[in-house]
Amino acid sequence: MNNISKLISNRFWTLLVPYFSAGIFSLFFTFLLQYLGRGNVNLNNQLFGILYGNGEWLVNIPVWFLVCLFCSQVVFCFTYKHIQRFNIFFQTLFYLLLGIIGFIISKIIYLPWGLDIALVSQLFLFIGYKFKEHKIIEKRVRLFSSFTILLTVIFMISILINPPVDMNTREYNNIILFYLGGISGSILVLKCCVLISPVRSVVSALKYIGRDSLIILSFHFVFGFITVGLVYYLFFDKYPSWYINWIFSVLISLLIGVGIKKIPILNILFYGKKYEYSRFYNKKIRYKFINFKRSV
Known part of the structure; x- marks a missing residue:
């Protein structure tokens, strides 16, 4: 949590590289x-949409989430890192204030990268x-507890x-109700x-789908929705229902x-796995070195 440079380096590969790859x-x-x-392109x-990270210029709309998450x-x-020494009440108030500032800014301008x-x-x-730190969810797993009923x-x-x-379009309405609904949900x-x-x-x-969630996010809208819609239209002379489009778009993304x-290079570009290529590259070098020694 305190190592910002390590976080930026890691998220550069896992979020920004897949974002720009999906954009291109x-x-x-x-x-x-x-x-x-x-x-009509x-x-x-x-190009402006890819660089700006959100807004009406971004063709592959769902990938706004990657740069925003970064x-x-x-x-x-x-x-x-700077407020962890304060009590939890101050920390909660601080992050609520940051959220209200972001809410006010969104009424004036949409900032780049969300x-x-x-x-x-x-x-x-x-x-x-905080929930993860104190394992709160694991301690309260009863289905019909008063806590669960209150949340519902x-x-x-x-x-x-x-x-x-809709956070992408900055539709929050009442910010307090937005937070209550988002947190409870x-x-x-x-x-x-x-x-x-x-x-x-x-x-x-769920684990299988979760491991490929980045690929689903990157491909299901531009490739899945458009492709499925066009193919369906060619056969049935109409566009498919949203659930048909959604199911086939996810399946196409999983196949991709x-x-x-x-392919190692595509693993880097779309999964952000920088170490996969280094292992592959080092393995090739070791293989060539061993063969060289044997030939000598």
Whole structure:
């Protein structure tokens, strides 16, 4: 938590490299669609969108999350390093204030790389960090505890009286209700994950999808949604329902992930695994060295 330079180095590979790789892929893919008469691409807008990290210029919309997450983690690491000596009440107030500042900024301007969103997300990161540190979720896994019922009531009230909510487009409405709904909903999801953890088949399936979540995020929108939509339209003369589009887009992304894993350079670009290539490269050098010694 205190080693900011190490965090930046690690997140550069795991978040920024896949982000720019997905952005460049999206650029080429949309140009291909234009060549086939299926789109109208503005190169300047696309390049600006990739560099800016969010907004209407970003073609592959879901990948905004990667650069925003990078900013969020760097800001949290830097700020927590300096306030961890204070009590939890001060820390909570500090991150709530950062979130309100981000909320106010978003009403004026959308900052590059979703930095204003990153400020709003700090309270979530702080609470998640504290929950993990004190293992709070594991201590409260009863399905019908008063704590769970209270969380459910808060979550239902917040989503009923404070819609719509979309962090990418900076739709928060009432910021307090936004936080109450986001925190209660996140805790409920975590509790559900703990409760289903004994079911091995479900856990295995979720783990498999989770390992490829970066690939799904990178490919399901531009490649999956557009490709599935166009193919479906060619056969049925209409666009598919959202659930058909979603299912096939995820499946296509998972298949792409299988191919990417077999090619070291693509592993670096889309999975951000910088060490995979170094191991592969060193293995080749050792192999050549051993063969050289044998030949001598």
